[in-house]
Amino acid sequence: MNETKPKRRDFTSLWDRPGFLIRRLHQIHVALFLEECSEFNITPLQFAVLTVLYDRETLDQVTIANQIGADRNTVADVIRRLERRGLLERPASVVDKRAKLARITDEGHAFVEAVQPKMIDAQRQLTVPLDREEYEVLMKLMRKLILENYDASRAPMRPGVLQADG
Numbered sequence: 001m002n003e004t005k006p007k008r009r010d011f012t013s014l015w016d017r018p019g020f021l022i023r024r025l026h027q028i029h030v031a032l033f034l035e036e037c038s039e040f041n042i043t044p045l046q047f048a049v050l051t052v053l054y055d056r057e058t059l060d061q062v063t064i065a066n067q068i069g070a071d072r073n074t075v076a077d078v079i080r081r082l083e084r085r086g087l088l089e090r091p092a093s094v095v096d097k098r099a100k101l102a103r104i105t106d107e108g109h110a111f112v113e114a115v116q117p118k119m120i121d122a123q124r125q126l127t128v129p130l131d132r133e134e135y136e137v138l139m140k141l142m143r144k145l146i147l148e149n150y151d152a153s154r155a156p157m158r159p160g161v162l163q164a165d166g
Helices: 018-036 044-054 061-068 072-084 106-127 132-148
Strands: 101-104
16 A cells, blocks of 8 residues: 655745745725724624623633734723723623723623624625635634634633634
8 A cells, every 4th residue: 555645834935834825815805894883883803892892790800812823911901991981891890899890881792782793794805705614614623723722822812702603
């Protein structure tokens, strides 16, 4: 039986570097999101924070950061900006005075519901070149790369929110 060795990956060209392609795809996604959601003056990270809070009562900023895989200082800045817009409020913790809590307001709920269709349009625009099977393979492979490289993240997600399939 003649076993052939897998071809060694050559990363000399930018177009053969997964990291470059992921960064470029992220840039394209952000541009699509900002274009679709321009009337709402919201960034993808800000919308992620609102999305995490949408179905929950109140969360501390560390938990929010863990839910979206972002640095807690960045999340603290995002929360301050969203609070100034009236989309979040910052109740005091009765359990831990040091905890920085955030809760979505009624205005924030309405805002998420208004932005959601445009966010979905941006996701669809990004993935429209893919047929259903290609889309499912892409999602499966991205989740696999995230899970298998989890320990390398500088802003890890809480393990309970990692989803390998779905």
